[in-house]
Amino acid sequence: MRTVVATCSVDYTGRLDAHLPLATRLLMVKADGSVLVHSDGGSYKPLNWMSPPCKVAVSAPDADAGAAGVTQVWTVQSTKGDDRLVISIHEVLHDATFDLGVDPGLVKDGVEAHLQELLAEQIDLLGPGHRLVRREFPTAIGPVDIMARDAGGASVAVEIKRRGDIDGVEQLTRYLELLNRDPLLAPVRGVFAAQEIKPQARVLATDRGIRCVVLDYNAMRGLDDPGTRLF
Structure with missing residues (x-):
């Protein structure tokens, strides 16, 4: 799993269009291919996300975006449709990757x-x-x-x-x-x-x-x- 804390804006296009304005957020890229955008509130639910299967491409910003302070652009494209998540990153505050291994799954008590x-x-x-x-x-x-x-x-x-x-x-x-x-x-x-x-x-x-x-x-x-x- 890769976790990135960054100042960024997020645009989603697909079944509907959505925009998250510039703010500091937590980006999670999981081994199953999912990408999630979290804030420091809202409990467990991400602000936006892309379910697997999808592809993540990292590129340099175009001239206009670079002039506005964007340093890199993540384009998350669904491989099952036209849904796309574009994350425009201005500043990376933390970037770490962890190997969590195989998860044994949830063992419920009282089932x-x-x-x-x-x-x-x-x-x-x-x-x-x-x-x-x-x-x-x-x-x-x-x-x-x-x-x-x-x-x-x-x-x-x-x-x-x-x-x-x-x-x-x-x-x-x-x-x-x-x-x-x-x-x-x-x-x-x-x-x-x-x-x-x-x-x-x-x-x-x-x-x-x-x-x-x-x-x-x-x-x-x-x-x-x-x-x-x-x-």
Whole structure:
């Protein structure tokens, strides 16, 4: 990755035209070919950018631009269309290149796969007497996160989300409609389990006879004991 802090102006042409007047900005040229123009505000979002694949050409300014104080011109051209980013640099304050190596990617904590694994191991969180049938129970429209049986032997289909919304309830409803056609499974009850369930989703689930269960991820991992809390 190359990072350049420079006093520059930026012109973008393509789907629309945009202009950034002269100011000090951070220019980033990544190994994947993307070029980003950042200010010292606006959080993570760049002021302008060019997504890969693109080509970067550095040239001397023409006579008029040179007279106006431009020392070099970066022309970033998309190789997939006519989009072009022209960065007119007046002064370079910092220029460094770093080899960041291969990025292992983001490892999320508390993703649905982790919740599924933990709930399968602690299936009694659904209620006393529940037992696990299997994870990723196959159906013709996709796997159900967990299939279980309750204390009375009835089938229970569990859909797991980090944040439960209406779409998750609709997904479980489709599974239940299909599963209840199987005489070996029917009747199948539904459980919508999530770390957080939105009020609209809870109302819809209750209306459809689906039970909602809120999962305490830290407690499931043994990092927090709800019994020791003061409130």
